[in-house]
Amino acid sequence: MAEKVIYRIVQKDLRRSIIEGKYKVGDLLPSENELCSKYGISRMTVRNALNNLETEGLIERQKGKGSIVRLKRKSIELLSIKGFTEIMKGKERKIDTVFLHKPILLDWEDGFYWPLSEEEIISKCIYLKRVRMSAEKPIMMEKTYLSNMNLPSFCTEEFINKSLFDTLIVNHDIEMTGVVQKFRAIPANAELADSLQLIVGAPVLEIIRKLTTNREGFFVYSFAYCNTDDFTIEA
Amino acid sequence: MAEKVIYRIVQKDLRRSIIEGKYKVGDLLPSENELCSKYGISRMTVRNALNNLETEGLIERQKGKGSIVRLKRKSIELLSIKGFTEIMKGKERKIDTVFLHKPILLDWEDGFYWPLSEEEIISKCIYLKRVRMSAEKPIMMEKTYLSNMNLPSFCTEEFINKSLFDTLIVNHDIEMTGVVQKFRAIPANAELADSLQLIVGAPVLEIIRKLTTNREGFFVYSFAYCNTDDFTIEA
DNA sequence: TAGTGGTCTAGACCACTGC
DNA sequence: CAGTGGTCTAGACCACTAA
Numbered sequence: 001m002a003e004k005v006i007y008r009i010v011q012k013d014l015r016r017s018i019i020e021g022k023y024k025v026g027d028l029l030p031s032e033n034e035l036c037s038k039y040g041i042s043r044m045t046v047r048n049a050l051n052n053l054e055t056e057g058l059i060e061r062q063k064g065k066g067s068i069v070r071l072k073r074k075s076i077e078l079l080s081i082k083g084f085t086e087i088m089k090g091k092e093r094k095i096d097t098v099f100l101h102k103p104i105l106l107d108w109e110d111g112f113y114w115p116l117s118e119e120e121i122i123s124k125c126i127y128l129k130r131v132r133m134s135a136e137k138p139i140m141m142e143k144t145y146l147s148n149m150n151l152p153s154f155c156t157e158e159f160i161n162k163s164l165f166d167t168l169i170v171n172h173d174i175e176m177t178g179v180v181q182k183f184r185a186i187p188a189n190a191e192l193a194d195s196l197q198l199i200v201g202a203p204v205l206e207i208i209r210k211l212t213t214n215r216e217g218f219f220v221y222s223f224a225y226c227n228t229d230d231f232t233i234e235a
Numbered sequence: 236m237a238e239k240v241i242y243r244i245v246q247k248d249l250r251r252s253i254i255e256g257k258y259k260v261g262d263l264l265p266s267e268n269e270l271c272s273k274y275g276i277s278r279m280t281v282r283n284a285l286n287n288l289e290t291e292g293l294i295e296r297q298k299g300k301g302s303i304v305r306l307k308r309k310s311i312e313l314l315s316i317k318g319f320t321e322i323m324k325g326k327e328r329k330i331d332t333v334f335l336h337k338p339i340l341l342d343w344e345d346g347f348y349w350p351l352s353e354e355e356i357i358s359k360c361i362y363l364k365r366v367r368m369s370a371e372k373p374i375m376m377e378k379t380y381l382s383n384m385n386l387p388s389f390c391t392e393e394f395i396n397k398s399l400f401d402t403l404i405v406n407h408d409i410e411m412t413g414v415v416q417k418f419r420a421i422p423a424n425a426e427l428a429d430s431l432q433l434i435v436g437a438p439v440l441e442i443i444r445k446l447t448t449n450r451e452g453f454f455v456y457s458f459a460y461c462n463t464d465d466f467t468i469e470a
Numbered sequence: 471t472a473g474t475g476g477t478c479t480a481g482a483c484c485a486c487t488g489c
Numbered sequence: 490c491a492g493t494g495g496t497c498t499a500g501a502c503c504a505c506t507a508a
Contacts, residue, residue, distance in 0.1 A: 032493075045479085062486085062487080064485075064494065066493060067494085180469065181469065183418055185420035185438035203421055205419060232443070233417065234418075266474060276497080277498045279498075279499095280496080282476090299475065299505035301506095302475085
């Protein structure tokens, strides 16, 4: 498992140092020539590592100056909710997350929206239902489904920061790597009208998402329904 | 304005050929050695160009095989429209784009949604209005605004592939690098009901976007309104 | 086996930043 | 001015693909 490609080693070393905080945002990394000496390699090999870190968004490079730590990684996992009055200031409203129940293990529903692999079906399905509230008004109702592949005791463990994604990365080393998301405006049916305190037929934003992860074949599926009278959804 | 950096020239040449369809998805580009000979340059310079095209998502490279055209560009720039019946197959409907008029140069509207820089205001605003049709039914109405910074003759030139973004990258070297996008479900007002052939009050998906580019201080703003009865919007 | 892209070396000159 | 990253050369050996 040990990496033998030199520029990958350098890349990993520097990445770890940055993420662990040895170099902070705004700091300069060692110069290319210093890294050449340190590892005893040629400049092109060092540049390969640094170019990749730049593509990852961890650093920015400036001619005559050096490689500057930036940490501009972008997060794909969040649907952020912004109130209209705060939109221009970029501030986010205080949003409370309420679990309608703890995560539970179920069979996948018949006719599930997304096609499922044999492995996912066998593993069964962890199901969550949450509501996001602002000032005691419901803004978004979200149903989340993930397969129970190598997730020991997931249904009983406490969530970290009340966050599914923090829990997955910290406790299970699962990181979101990409997303397919579909948007529609639909009229509220009886269930949605009830959940979101709207009248039947009012416009509701539907967001259907499939998140890919660093674990092969493991996906997170989410169906969200939003009242966007007073908020927009940023994705 | 002529580019003097060799690998950028090669990169631009290949990109143009791909976007204009000289090489199609699945085709192999000339090998690295062939490109070396053709341009009379060393292999590293060619590889620099190809690496960048790979990062852009235009090609994929395979050891022992070659550089394969992929066109998996970051979906930053595209709002892709998918019909429900085709969703699972991943196929996209045939969508026609109709310009309500050619791009025109205007002053920025008072009270424009996004804050504008001094430079943008001075440069004035290029405005486009387009409608996407499927089977002669309007699906999406989109208004686009960009500042007229260093865009000689943009309003008169012919679009490449009828696409704003293809034209910006091929003719002006402007690449989209990021996006802020907000989604809402709103009831159709009279104008939207008319444009999208809906009844007033029907749910309409509103997408407000600000696209960042590789050109400092240059942004593309877009406001889209979609009838999602028969289609979803993927973003 | 011939050709491909992946990795790597050891040089070189340049434009730019900061002192 | 010395040091930085940006560009470029002309080689080399490797692992992989396809005929």
